[in-house]
Amino acid sequence: MIITRRQARRPLTSSSSRRPGSLVRTATGVVGLASVAATVWLGLWVTPPSTNLGQLVRLLYIHPPVAWVAYLAFGVTAAASLLYLWRRTRSVVWDRLAAASGEVGVLFCGLTLVSGSIWGKATWGVWWTWDARLTSTALLFVLYLGYLALRRVPSDPGTRAKRSAVAAILAFADVPISYLSVYWWKTLHQTGTVLNPQRQVHVHGLMAWTLLLGFCAFTLVYAWLVAHRYAVEALAERQQGEGLARALAERRAEGRAA
Amino acid sequence: MWRDAALVAGKDIRVELRSRVATNQVLPFALLVLILFAFALDPDRGFLGQAAPGLFWVAVLFSAVLAVQRSFAIEASDHAREGLRLSGLDPAGIFLGKAAAVAAQLGVLEAVLTAGVVVLYGAHLEGALLLLGTCLAATVGLAAAGTAYGVLAASLRVRETLLPLLLLPVVAPVLLGATKAWEAGLAGHPAQGDPWLRLLAVFAVVYLALGVLAFGPLLEES
Amino acid sequence: MPPAVRLQRAVALIGSFPALAGVDLEVTPGEVVLIQGPNGAGKTSLLRACAGLLPVSSGRAEVLGEDLARRQRAVRRRVALLGHATFLYDDLSVIDNVRFAVRAAGAPARDLGAALARVGLDGRLPRTSVGRLSAGQRRRVALAILLARRPELWLLDEPHAGLDASGRDLVDEMVREAAAGGSTVLLASHEADRARPLASRLVAMAGGQVQGEELVLWGGSPPNTPERVHVA
Numbered sequence: 001m002i003i004t005r006r007q008a009r010r011p012l013t014s015s016s017s018r019r020p021g022s023l024v025r026t027a028t029g030v031v032g033l034a035s036v037a038a039t040v041w042l043g044l045w046v047t048p049p050s051t052n053l054g055q056l057v058r059l060l061y062i063h064p065p066v067a068w069v070a071y072l073a074f075g076v077t078a079a080a081s082l083l084y085l086w087r088r089t090r091s092v093v094w095d096r097l098a099a100a101s102g103e104v105g106v107l108f109c110g111l112t113l114v115s116g117s118i119w120g121k122a123t124w125g126v127w128w129t130w131d132a133r134l135t136s137t138a139l140l141f142v143l144y145l146g147y148l149a150l151r152r153v154p155s156d157p158g159t160r161a162k163r164s165a166v167a168a169i170l171a172f173a174d175v176p177i178s179y180l181s182v183y184w185w186k187t188l189h190q191t192g193t194v195l196n197p198q199r200q201v202h203v204h205g206l207m208a209w210t211l212l213l214g215f216c217a218f219t220l221v222y223a224w225l226v227a228h229r230y231a232v233e234a235l236a237e238r239q240q241g242e243g244l245a246r247a248l249a250e251r252r253a254e255g256r257a258a
Numbered sequence: 259m260w261r262d263a264a265l266v267a268g269k270d271i272r273v274e275l276r277s278r279v280a281t282n283q284v285l286p287f288a289l290l291v292l293i294l295f296a297f298a299l300d301p302d303r304g305f306l307g308q309a310a311p312g313l314f315w316v317a318v319l320f321s322a323v324l325a326v327q328r329s330f331a332i333e334a335s336d337h338a339r340e341g342l343r344l345s346g347l348d349p350a351g352i353f354l355g356k357a358a359a360v361a362a363q364l365g366v367l368e369a370v371l372t373a374g375v376v377v378l379y380g381a382h383l384e385g386a387l388l389l390l391g392t393c394l395a396a397t398v399g400l401a402a403a404g405t406a407y408g409v410l411a412a413s414l415r416v417r418e419t420l421l422p423l424l425l426l427p428v429v430a431p432v433l434l435g436a437t438k439a440w441e442a443g444l445a446g447h448p449a450q451g452d453p454w455l456r457l458l459a460v461f462a463v464v465y466l467a468l469g470v471l472a473f474g475p476l477l478e479e480s
Numbered sequence: 481m482p483p484a485v486r487l488q489r490a491v492a493l494i495g496s497f498p499a500l501a502g503v504d505l506e507v508t509p510g511e512v513v514l515i516q517g518p519n520g521a522g523k524t525s526l527l528r529a530c531a532g533l534l535p536v537s538s539g540r541a542e543v544l545g546e547d548l549a550r551r552q553r554a555v556r557r558r559v560a561l562l563g564h565a566t567f568l569y570d571d572l573s574v575i576d577n578v579r580f581a582v583r584a585a586g587a588p589a590r591d592l593g594a595a596l597a598r599v600g601l602d603g604r605l606p607r608t609s610v611g612r613l614s615a616g617q618r619r620r621v622a623l624a625i626l627l628a629r630r631p632e633l634w635l636l637d638e639p640h641a642g643l644d645a646s647g648r649d650l651v652d653e654m655v656r657e658a659a660a661g662g663s664t665v666l667l668a669s670h671e672a673d674r675a676r677p678l679a680s681r682l683v684a685m686a687g688g689q690v691q692g693e694e695l696v697l698w699g700g701s702p703p704n705t706p707e708r709v710h711v712a
Contacts, residue, residue, distance in 0.1 A: 085475070143427040150424065153414050156495045159479045166472045167410060167424070170403075173464050174428045181431035181457055185438065244496055251501040254520075255687020262584070269572070269580050276609065277571040332569065341567025344531055345584035346557035478535075478552075 025227045032220030039065075039217045042210040050207075056122050057207075063115040065214040067137070069222045070112050073105025074144060076226075078172035081165035092237065095161035098168055100229035102147055104222055109141045132186040136179050143171050143178075157237060262351025263358065270359035273332055280363045284324045288367055291317040292374045301379075310381040311440035314371055315433050319400070321367055322429070323422050325360050326404035330412040339412060342477065349474030353405055357469065361401035368393050385443030388451045392443070395458035396436040402465035403428055409476045432461055482545035484509045484633055484664035485530055489539035492529045499525035501688030502539065509632075512655060512665040514679035516672065522688040523668035524563065527635040530666060531561040544632055557586050560631035562639055566622040570611030574601060574621055577610055581625045595627040599650060615642045623647075623654065634658055634665040640674055652678060 043061035050057035077098045084094035116134050117127050128134070151164050274280050295313045299305040306313070333339040342352060372389075375381045383389065407425045411417040435454040442451035485507040492500040500522050507513050515523045528534040530543055532552040541548040546555045568577050575592060582589045596606050599620040610618060619642050626634065636655070640648045655665050655678050669675040676682070682694040 139427055139430055142423075146420075146424040146427060149420060150410075153416055153420070155414070156493075162475055162479050163410060166476055170406060170410075170465075170468055170472070171428065173468055174431070177457065177461055177464065178427075178431045181434045184453060184457075185434055240496055244493075244498070247496060248491070248498045248501050251498045251688045253687065255501075255685075255689050255691055257687075265580065265583055269569070269576075272576060273569055273571045276573075332571070335570055336568055337565035338567055338569060340533060340565065341581070342584075343533065344556055344559075344561055344567065345581065346553050346586065347584050348553070 021227075022231070025224065025231070028220055028227065029224040032217060032224045035213060035217035036221060039210060039214045042206070042213065047207050047210055056119070059115060059119050059122075060207075061210050061214045063112065063119060064211070065218040066108050066115060067112040068215060069218045070105055070108040070137075070140070072219070073101045073108060073222060073226075074140070074172065074175070076101040077105060077144075077147075077168050081168035081172075084161060084165045085169070092157075092161065095165065096230050096233040096237075097226070098165065099151055099233055100226045102144060102151070102168065103229055104225045106141065106144045106148055107225075108218075108222065109137065109144065112137055113141060130186070132183045135186070136182040139178050139182065140175065143174060147171055157240065259348045259351040259354070262348045263354035266347065266352050266355025267358040267362075268355075270329065270332065270356060271362060274359070274363060279328055280325060280367075284321050284328070284363070285367055285370060287324065288317045288321040288371055289374055291320060292371065292378055296378060306379040307381060310375045310379040311444060312433075312437045313379070314375050314440065315396070315436045317371055318364065318368060318396075318436075319426065319429060319433055322360070322364055322400045322404050323425060325363050325367075326408040326425070327418065327421060329356055329360050329405065330408045330417075333412065339477070349477050350470040352477065353409075353469045353473035354466075356408075357398075357401040357405040357466070360404060361397050364397045364401060365393070368397065381444060383444070384446050385448040385451070388443040388448040388455065389440060391455055392436050392439040392451070392458065395455060395462050396432050399432050399458055399462035399465055400429055402462060402469050403432075406465060406469040406472060406476075409473055413479070432458060435461070481509055482542070483507060484511070484544060485666065486542040487526075487529075487536075487539065488541075490529065490536045490541050491538045492525055492534045492536050494525070494534070498688055499534065500529060500536070503529075503685075503688070503690055505683065505690055507664055507666065509664050510659060510662055511681060512659045512667065512679050513681045513683055514675050515666065515668045515683045515685055516670075517685035517691075521685040523685055524637050525688070526685065527561060527563070527637050527666060527668055530633070531559050531635055532556055533561070558632045559635065560585075560626050560629055560633070561635040561637070562619075562622050562626060563635075563637035564641070566618050568610045568618060568621060571609060573607050573609055574613070575606040577621060578625050578628060582628045585629050585631075587629045589628070592624075592628055595624045596621075598627060599624045600646065616644060616647060619643055620647060620650075623650065627654065630661075630663075632663055634663055634667075636665065636667045636669075638669055639667065640669065640671055648674065 039061055043058050047058070047061075049055050053060075080094040080098035080101065083089045084091070084098065113134070116137065120129055120131070120134070121127050147164070147167055150167050151160065153160075155163075292313065295309075295317075296306060299309060330339075333342060372383070376383060404425060407421060407428070411421045411424065414420060435457045439451035439454040439458070442448060442454070483506050485505060487503045487505045490500055490503045490505075491498055503522070503526060505526075515526060517523055525534055529536055529541065529548075532543070532548050532555050536548060543555045544558050548555060567581070569580075572580070574596065578592050578596065579589050582592065593602075593606065596602060601617065601620055601624060605613075605617075610621060613621070634655070636651075639651045639655075643651065652674070655667065658665055659680075665678075667675055667679065680695070683690055684692045684694075
């Protein structure tokens with residue numbers, strides 16, 4: 001079910017005021033977007049081109065931070081799913097967090113693939129090579145597309161939460177195995193090892209700071225997006241929850257009428 | 259747990275022996291895939307022999323999806339899945355039983371497909387021990403992951419389309435590992451296949467363990 | 481001896497629909513309770529909740545002294561549910577189906593032939609695939625499983641439906657025997673004429689709640705229920 005924030009909010013919080021959570025969220029968003037803008041400015045205009053990678057080095061400020069966020073997001077999804085499945089910590093909070101983080105993770109995983117592909121076009125002249133990292137990231141992308149597809153299947157919220165949590169664990173268990181298999185696939189019994197361009201770059205001074213800023217910026221953006229998705233989920237569920245009290249009253253009234 | 263597993267495995271195999279769906283539909287499908295590969299890759303240029311291990315395992319993977327779907331289609335008619343829940347059987351036992359039945363069917367299928375690649379693709383079987391070990395580990399892994407995802411998707415109306423999307427990326431390492439191990443075996447360098455065999459074994463153990471833990475909650479939600 | 485069924489303010493949801501909207505019910509072992517009510521009153525949901533199929537989301541639910549929320553599996557081995565679904569495998573023979581169901585419930589698979597003969601399935605029928613049976617014959621298979629399992633709590637949802645005259649008499653006999661043997665029976669039926677003589681107590685449901693109870697002073701086995709005759 002897709003409910004935009006405004007639609008969900010209108011009937012629910014007409015009288016209540018803005019909650020403090022949304023202020024933190026907005027601040028995260030502002031700082032995050034501002035630091036992304038700063039990263040772009042530093043990356044494109046201020047930092048010098050690299051001696052052996054030339055202008056291509058500028059992609060370095062984007063690609064690793066985006067990839068990091070994708071892995072972080074899937075890690076958060078797995079951890080939240082585990083916390084949901086464990087009886088003592090079971091709470092709808094973890095289900096929402098897993099959902100939000102999984103969705104943002106797929107977005108960043110896609111961005112990782114796109115930026116990696118651009119990198120490949122510039123360095124190797126092709127959009128795609130079966131490089132170990134690229135391949136395992138692609139596998140990860142498809143793996144979590146399946147997770148999102150499962151979440152989209154309409155069903156009872158409790159059922160969906162449990163089923164999705166198990167699916168997230170089953171998928172996450174595959175990550176190290178598929179990583180290892182793809183890594184071996186490309187490195188065992190092969191004459192030349194795959195180029196690893198990032199190792200050739202001498203990261204120093206301003207470049208290092210820009211890269212660090214990139215990591216912080218995209219992590220903040222991740223947090224901001226997750227917080228928003230979380231809020232939308234929470235509102236959608238609250239709308240359903242308010243329906244339950246009404247449904248119980250209606251159901252009991254059926255009995256009195258009979 | 260083991261008693262329940264044996265009971266469920268026996269039931270599923272008995273259903274297959276009487277209905278012959280895997281024998282009459284899944285097996286011919288797998289052979290058909292082998293023939294279609296020959297159309298796609300010109301047999302005269304020697305690609306087929308080289309690619310035989312990969313093509314073999316792709317055929318096994320697709321058949322595994324069908325076998326899992328069949329395994330849960332049995333439980334779909336007349337609310338049998340509800341019957342399983344009501345029966346009081348240990349969910350871990352049900353999981354192991356269903357996975358064992360799927361594994362047994364895949365084992366037979368692999369035997370027939372092996373004959374298929376020998377006859378159709380002209381593959382020479384060498385390093386039989388490695389090939390057999392690979393089949394064993396890969397089959398257990400496929401059956402375990404397949405059964406876990408099978409029950410996950412069983413109660414959904416979109417299960418036919420969703421199951422391949424969920425299952426195939428997860429078993430991609432099995433395809434990679436089994437293919438590489440078979441390549442090493444067929445090329446006469448069994449030592450090179452050992453790490454892959456270990457990888458397959460780890461995959462099988464991980465998904466058997468996860469399935470044992472997860473099957474109960476998933477069955478309750480179906 | 482704990483009550484066979486004890487529900488307190490039990491709420492059960494199907495999706496977001498409260499099929500049970502706060503049920504209070506206590507059933508003593510050996511009782512035969514007839515649950516009556518219009519379509520959609522929550523009779524089937526009540527039986528399914530007692531079998532542990534429909535989770536009780538709030539309130540208390542105990543069956544045969546076990547908490548339904550925590551000891552589901554233990555409850556299920558001692559309870560049998562017969563509803564419109566018979567939980568049979570089409571591809572298996574009658575005898576294989578019965579054997580699987582009985583062994584799955586942890587009961588000894590003895591005298592299966594006798595149970596099948598009792599429900600009128602003998603001769604070549606035990607070796608026939610269930611898929612080839614008629615709807616009435618399928619229900620007879622389910623009855624044979626009940627006979628062979630000897631559950632402590634019988635949950636029967638419209639047990640007479642789809643059966644011929646001899647089948648309906650068989651159901652009545654089985655219910656009486658079960659109660660005489662110490663088992664408890666919860667019976668949901670629209671066929672009041674048929675089911676009332678079996679029951680020791682009537683429970684009226686509507687809107688997912690119990691609306692009233694009535695102790696039946698004729699027929700049935702002598703109930704040792706507390707005097708709780710009231711009609712709301």
